[in-house]
Amino acid sequence: MSDEHSKTLTILLPALNEEESIGEVIDSIPMQEVAGAGYETSILVLDGHSTDRTRSIAQERGAKVVIQKGRGKGLAVRMGFEMSDSDFLIMMDADGTYPTEDVPTFLATLEKGADVVMGSRFLGGIEKGSMSNLNRAGNRLLSLLASTLYRRETTDVCTGMWGFNRKTLKTLRLDSTTFEIESEIFAQASKAGLGIREIPIRYSRRKGRAKLRSLRSGTRIGLKLVRKRIVP
Numbered sequence: 001m002s003d004e005h006s007k008t009l010t011i012l013l014p015a016l017n018e019e020e021s022i023g024e025v026i027d028s029i030p031m032q033e034v035a036g037a038g039y040e041t042s043i044l045v046l047d048g049h050s051t052d053r054t055r056s057i058a059q060e061r062g063a064k065v066v067i068q069k070g071r072g073k074g075l076a077v078r079m080g081f082e083m084s085d086s087d088f089l090i091m092m093d094a095d096g097t098y099p100t101e102d103v104p105t106f107l108a109t110l111e112k113g114a115d116v117v118m119g120s121r122f123l124g125g126i127e128k129g130s131m132s133n134l135n136r137a138g139n140r141l142l143s144l145l146a147s148t149l150y151r152r153e154t155t156d157v158c159t160g161m162w163g164f165n166r167k168t169l170k171t172l173r174l175d176s177t178t179f180e181i182e183s184e185i186f187a188q189a190s191k192a193g194l195g196i197r198e199i200p201i202r203y204s205r206r207k208g209r210a211k212l213r214s215l216r217s218g219t220r221i222g223l224k225l226v227r228k229r230i231v232p
Contacts (some may be wrong), residue, residue: 006040009087011085026058183221
């Protein structure tokens with residue numbers, strides 16, 4: 001909880017076998033800049049039963065590490081949301097693809113009144129080789145589907161970098177278990193009439209092996225968007 005002198009921030013990193021990147025991700029979070037802006041920051045790693053050194057590397061850098069219940073990114077994110085009682089939460093993947101240096105920009109946008117902040121790779125920049133042509137096309141189609149179904153424009157519904165205020169985290173009612181979690185967040189936030197802001201971010205090549213199965217995950221994401229539009 002915050003007091004009259006400081007606000008609290010949780011950085012949530014869902015992770016599974018990210019020993020090649022998680023140390024660099026944590027080290028690159030601009031902690032001094034965020035502290036100078038008046039935030040007390042904690043790093044929460046929700047580990048999906050890694051079999052490498054992900055947990056020990058994160059712990060060595062002062063992160064709180066929790067092994068998630070069950071398996072799947074959606075379950076990890078939901079558990080992280082439930083655990084956080086900070087004023088703000090910023091979530092990003094632990095594979096080094098998302099820009100930790102934009103954490104202050106996310107916070108500033110939330111402070112200005114946004115309930116949800118989405119980092120758009122398509123408004124920013126995508127490093128060569130970081131996203132396949134299939135994934136790029138799929139993301140654009142799913143974003144168009146989301147924009148049409150919910151009448152709220154989004155250019156990157158599958159982004160893995162998000163920001164929330166505490167009230168929003170308590171408002172969302174999520175049931176995703178895997179990579180459809182981001183689309184469900186957008187759907188629920190749109191239906192609840194929350195203030196959603198997109199800001200441009202750069203997207204870098206990941207370190208380590210990718211876990212997303214494009215066609216299967218894309219189908220699950222599309223079905224989730226449709227189902228959430230129909231179900232009250």
